[in-house]
Amino acid sequence: MKLRILLIVLLLSLVSSVRAQDSRTLIVFAAASLTDAFEEVGAAFEAENPGVDVLFNFAGSSDLAAQLVEGVPADVFASANARQMNVAIDAGVIAADFAAEPPIFVRNRLVVIVPADNPARIETLNDLANTGIKLVIAAEGVPVRDYTETMLDALAADADYDAAYRNAVLANVVSEEANVRQVAAKVALGEADAGIVYASDVTPDIADDVIAIAVPDAYNVIAAYPIAAVSDGAEPALARDFIDFVLSDVGQTLLADWNFVPVIELPSPEATPEATTAP
């Protein structure tokens, strides 16, 4: 891991040493769950800003926070929860104008996913407590793990379930993965009977391989993602442009396309006459 940090430092400093030329590079550290959506947001941002390259480092938010604290260069940090953002803020690596209140740029919901052939016949949240099922969740420290535990706590407090339910579910955990995409992958591969991920993790890539079981609103935790500029980033102005772009209609629409919940009211395409008549 130390080696990984060293490699990333080497790679990024290589990139930043060549970026002085005519193109500029913006380094964005983003939660693994943002992978597909941010790839598109980055491409759209590059299209709007000729000569700008957006370079992403996608990993578990806890990994990213650890890398930032260890001094890996970056311009923007998009975390999947406030806790890991606070780790970065406490270490003093977040820009002062963001440290007080990093804006929430998107929200996300939890879902339970099972392989398409559903080998353990999991139909409801109740079935997660069935003896012997193979449940995969994220490792401690990863934001989705916090949300998962909050969800289980809410279920345990409910009369329909109880504390025994929570313990039975946790006893079924066979692996704690380093980030949420690894959880989704283990289910899509059919190795795990069930996994707990974000709704946005059911991407077109794996949509045919998994079935999503909705978590009722009463127990569902709405994940809030904060974004901030990094204090000693090489491109402070560009970092703020990017954050504005993520919060704009264009950025929010792209995020909504990937099953994220936008933080602004998007113009609904059905309501606009241009959209209905457009080819």
Add this chain to the structure above:
Amino acid sequence: MPRWNWIAPLTTLAAVLAGAFLTLPIAALIARAITNRAWEKLPDSPIPNAIMLSAVTTTATLALALAFGTPLAFALARRRFPLKRLVNVAVELPIVLPPAVAGLALLIAFGRRGAIGAALDDLGITLPFTTAAVVLAQTFVAAPFYIRAAQVAFASVPREIEDAARVDGADGAALFWYVTLPLSGRALSAGLVQCWARALGEFGATILFAGSLQGRTQTMPLLIYNLIERDIDAAIWTGVLLIGLALAALLIAGALRREGEREG
């Protein structure tokens, strides 16, 4: 005019830089471990669990390598058989293969939907996410180190000695047990130490094939990966323990080699 010899200082500088580069990261890690004083927290951390799991799995890996690898190494060193060259390559490949590829291959073969895994699943045996999967991952990447060493050792036992023993009436098993094995013992042990060190450090194949769960599949390297996000001091101490074990392995292997050379 005496020509200024610039090659000597330049090569010295390169050598010093190379030595420093290889030493400094390890030294920095150890220095940080000493200053963070985290050893007081070690007994309550997941570290003892991971040490135990690493000890159990690497021991099982060694047993598998010995039991199944020794006959294969002997056959490769002494016998002719069809597809021998292919087997030779198959033994060598995991040594140079990225462990992530090994993990992926194991998952595709032994996963629940894998060629072999599906058949095992029908028998009620599921490998992924089990301690057995950790052992398989370690054996796949580490056993070739032992097999390769054993093959060289068997091949270098002088045939005249074995022939002489055969004249004296020793047959197959006795010949192997009383002549071939003692003569290649040190090289075999050195191979085993190498195999053990590689198994102990196994990460990529394990995390892909076996997942990560404390007490079941989370060996010491996996624990480092897991800890770095929430308790970097504990991660550093796990690293220092692994450095100590790796050094011990080096010393043992070196001692075996030197003793072997003196006798040979």
